[in-house]
Structures are given as structure tokens and as C-alpha cells.
Amino acid sequence: MTKQDLIECHNRIKPFIHNTPVLTSRLINGVSGAELFFKCENFQRMGAFKMRGAANAIMQLSEEQKRQGVVTHSSGNFAQALSLAAQGLGVKAYIVMPNTAPQVKKDAVRGYGGLVIECEPTLEARERESKQIEEKYGATFIHPSNDDQVILGQGTACMELLEAYPNLDYVVTPVGGGGLIAGTALAAHYFGKECSTIGGEPLETDDAYRSLLSGKIESNETTNTIADGLKTQLGDRNFPIIQQHVEEIIRVKEAEIVTAMRILWERLKIVCEPSSAVAFAAILNQKEKFKGKKTGIIISGGNVDLAHLPF
The missing domain is CATH 3.40.50.1100 (Rossmann fold)
Structure with a gap:
């Protein structure tokens, strides 16, 4: 998948999607030690990047x-x-x-x-x-994440983020089926300036982390995580892209996901789902890595069951 494929994809879907806002917070920057830019796909049509x-x-x-x-x-x-x-x-x-x-x-x-x-x-x-x-x-x-055209579409969120903030050091996304992180990694590779892609993944469903280590697609024995959007596994279309272009996947505990989600609700004043908070939790988990770095985060969605909040 080429740079031109991404450009054509973005031009094609523009009439059907929102160019979602990018939010910043000095308070959250202070908490994390990084300079963070949140691409808010929770404001996308139907409430998610998909x-x-x-x-x-x-x-x-x-x-x-x-x-x-x-x-x-x-x-x-x-x-x-x-x-x-x-x-x-x-x-x-x-x-x-x-x-x-x-x-x-x-x-x-x-x-x-x-x-x-x-x-x-x-x-x-x-x-x-x-x-x-x-x-x-x-x-x-049409597969939700293991389809070339789906991967290209998901990559357009990072394209828009880099159009607004071209000098990012990192872009961080949650990892579930792999469509978002694969598309993001392609966009960061083609449109970023030395911009690395990092994944955040629940410790309870760390198949992508293990897949990168073993070199083959791994499965999960359990799906015991609050991040209900991240229980799926990688596919043969997105895994090679992830292997080639993703620097690292950071695993986070359930309590870290809840803490990150709470900070985003309280300080950024947005409704985001647990899966979205995993990317921010990864930054809080590895503060030294991101210290002082310009870092984009894809807030993947905001479709929350308000009757079952974790706080």
C-alpha cells in the first residue's frame, strides 16, 4: 500500500467522514511529561474511527x-x-x-x-x-480490520493529525484487530518526519505483543479486559505492516486503563471508551520514553455503555 493509495483513499471518503478535532491539555501534558495531541475519533460519525x-x-x-x-x-x-x-x-x-x-x-x-x-x-x-x-x-x-481498503481508511485519521501537527515524534494507538495501528503506521511512515508508531494493548489480551516477539500471529487464551474493542486478533493483511512499521507495543494493566480513562474524562472533558484510553495508559506506563516528546494519540472511539462505567 503506497502513499498515493492513502491520498486517494482520503480524497474518496472525505464527503462521508468528519475531519475530527485535535485536543491538547497543559494539565495532561504535566501529568504525562510529554506534549500530547489527541486526535478525537470519538467525534467521528457513529462515534469511532471505523x-x-x-x-x-x-x-x-x-x-x-x-x-x-x-x-x-x-x-x-x-x-x-x-x-x-x-x-x-x-x-x-x-x-x-x-x-x-x-x-x-x-x-x-x-x-x-x-x-x-x-x-x-x-x-x-x-x-x-x-x-x-x-x-x-x-x-x-468486509472484514472489520484485516482488509486492505479498511486499513487504508483507518490510516486517514493519522494523515489528518500529521497535516495539523507535522513534527510528531510518536503516534500511539490502541491495538485490537490491527486495522487502526496498521493504517496509522503506514500514514506515519509516508507523511511523518521520523515519526514512530507505538501500540497500547491490555495485558489481559496481549496477542499483538506476543505476535511481534514470535513472528507469527498469536491468539489469546482469555479476553478478560474492560477494553471490549480490543479482544480481536491480528490478521494476515495487517500483521506484516505492523511487523515492518510498528516500533513497539506497550502492555497495560486493567487498573491503568481505568486511571487513564478517568483522566481523559475529567481533564480533557471528552467521552472516550476504555479501548481508547489504552493508548494514553501506555504513555503513562512509559513516561521516560515519551518525556518531552511530541506525541499524537488516536482516541479511537466514544461508544460507552453509560450504565457500566468503571468509575
Whole structure:
């Protein structure tokens, strides 16, 4: 994926996304010891960065493919993103969701025009149901994170950040399925000036950290983390990019995620989800590394269940 691919992607999706604000806080800079720039994708349409990749992936389909619709399996932000992007482009979206997904998420997907198909809460069931929809309706499957067009779309958030602040030393993102950090790493490589990409990951689901060490995609035995958006694993499309362009992945404990999230709510005055706070938690975990450095953070989303806040 080239610099030109990213530029063309950004130009393509601009009418369908927000160029989200970048916030700073002298108080948070004081707490962290770094000069931080928060790219607030919690203000993106449907409340998360995933709108970018979803819009780009659909726009790259042929007219025939668009007529047949798209399908994905997701219980979270990508389900909403693909539904909203498809609605704006006049494309039918089939969303396979585990029957254990919160009702509020199912309602949100339906509100954006997605057709919800419920299945058992296992990856096998999700994949099987998606395959059946592909075969029955001719819909094109779009993976939430392991798809070149999705990766390019997610990279546009970092592009915008570097347009506003071109001299960043680091960009830090959360790591879940790998789409955001892979796209960010490409954007930092092509548009930054000696700008390194760092990942933040919960200690409880540290598959990406272990994958970089072993050189192959690792899985998680447990998914016991408050960062519910980061329970997925890397894929064969994004992992090679991460291997090549990501400097390090920093692991953080659950208590550190909650502390970071609380500081962002209290001091930055924004609603961000636990997964977003993982990137900031990584900086607080490694203060010496980031001391005095101009550091961008992708606040990945703000879709929080307000009935179950961790503080």
C-alpha cells in the first residue's frame, strides 16, 4: 500500500467522514511529561474511527457488488460503521452479531439501516453465518480490520493529525484487530518526519505483543479486559505492516486503563471508551520514553455503555 493509495483513499471518503478535532491539555501534558495531541475519533460519525475504513471499503466495490450488498460480523463499532456507511452509499448491509451483544448495540445497527442476523457467540458461528449470507445473497464480505481498503481508511485519521501537527515524534494507538495501528503506521511512515508508531494493548489480551516477539500471529487464551474493542486478533493483511512499521507495543494493566480513562474524562472533558484510553495508559506506563516528546494519540472511539462505567 503506497502513499498515493492513502491520498486517494482520503480524497474518496472525505464527503462521508468528519475531519475530527485535535485536543491538547497543559494539565495532561504535566501529568504525562510529554506534549500530547489527541486526535478525537470519538467525534467521528457513529462515534469511532471505523467509519473511515467502512466507507472506503464499500466505495471500492464494483457497481454489481454494491447492488448485492455487504456483510460483516461484529458486535461493536464496525457493525455500526458499515451500516451507516452503507446507508449513505445506498448499499444493503447484513450484520452478523452474537446473540449476547447488548441490545443497545443491536438497536444502533438497526438505526443506521443495518440488517441484524443473530448467531451463537463464537467466532465459528459468526464466520459460518457470514458465509451463508455471502452465498445466499451474493453479498461481499468486509472484514472489520484485516482488509486492505479498511486499513487504508483507518490510516486517514493519522494523515489528518500529521497535516495539523507535522513534527510528531510518536503516534500511539490502541491495538485490537490491527486495522487502526496498521493504517496509522503506514500514514506515519509516508507523511511523518521520523515519526514512530507505538501500540497500547491490555495485558489481559496481549496477542499483538506476543505476535511481534514470535513472528507469527498469536491468539489469546482469555479476553478478560474492560477494553471490549480490543479482544480481536491480528490478521494476515495487517500483521506484516505492523511487523515492518510498528516500533513497539506497550502492555497495560486493567487498573491503568481505568486511571487513564478517568483522566481523559475529567481533564480533557471528552467521552472516550476504555479501548481508547489504552493508548494514553501506555504513555503513562512509559513516561521516560515519551518525556518531552511530541506525541499524537488516536482516541479511537466514544461508544460507552453509560450504565457500566468503571468509575
